Amino acid sequence: MxxxxxxxxxxxxxxxxxxxxxxxxxxxxxxxNECRINFRRDPQKYVPDSAEGKGPEYDKTKTNESWRV
Ligand SMILES: [Zn+2]
Incomplete structure (x- = not known):
């Protein structure tokens, strides 16, 4: 699960x-889908550990482009 x-x-x-x-x-x-929409809106709020400092090109201003379904 x-x-x-x-x-x-x-x-x-x-x-x-x-x-x-x-x-x-x-x-x-x-x-x-509601949860997915909420996540899309602000992904780093929900998975701060995996977002912060991990991707080589991590940039908070580009969050909306850094994830995909
Ligand atoms: Zn949910």
């Missing part, structure tokens, strides 16, 4: 069509 970084609910990552995003090499899963 994975944990939804937004609401902290457990998400079964093996569910077909599970909602997920890739953020600096870390894969994150969401229980709902």
């Amino acid at each position: 994975a944990t939804d970084p937004v609401c902290k609910k457990e998400v079964d990552e093996n569910t077909p069509n599970v909602l997920k995003a890739q953020f600096w090499g870390k894969r994150v899963y969401f229980c709902s």
Whole structure:
């Protein structure tokens, strides 16, 4: 099981069509599209450890371009 970084609910990552995003090499899963939207809006708020100082080109001003679904 994975944990939804937004609401902290457990998400079964093996569910077909599970909602997920890739953020600096870390894969994150969401229980709902609402959580995914919240994450998209401010990813570093939800995964500060994996965001801060890790990607070689990490730049807070480019957060919206540094992750993909
Ligand atoms: Zn959620």
